Amino acid sequence: MGGDGKGSGDPIPEEIDEHYRLFGKEPWEVDYGEKCAVCGSPVDECGLCACDSASD
Numbered sequence: 149m150g151g152d153g154k155g156s157g158d159p160i161p162e163e164i165d166e167h168y169r170l171f172g173k174e175p176w177e178v179d180y181g182e183k184c185a186v187c188g189s190p191v192d193e194c195g196l197c198a199c200d201s202a203s204d
């Protein structure tokens with residue numbers, strides 16, 4: 149039990165972390181501003197939300 153080497157708190161290596169490569173930071177490090185009026189999800193600093201309508 150517990151010998152598979154997969155801890156729940158392990159950080160994702162940069163070389164395989166697609167989000168980090170795209171944005172330079174982890175998803176939880178992105179600064180979220182206002183929420184999207186359409187889907188109600190937080191809009192990140194790239195203007196992206198769950199429905200992408202906030203980028204207009």
Ligand SMILES: [Zn+2]
Pocket residue numbers: 184185186187188189197198199200201202
């Ligand atoms: Zn949205």
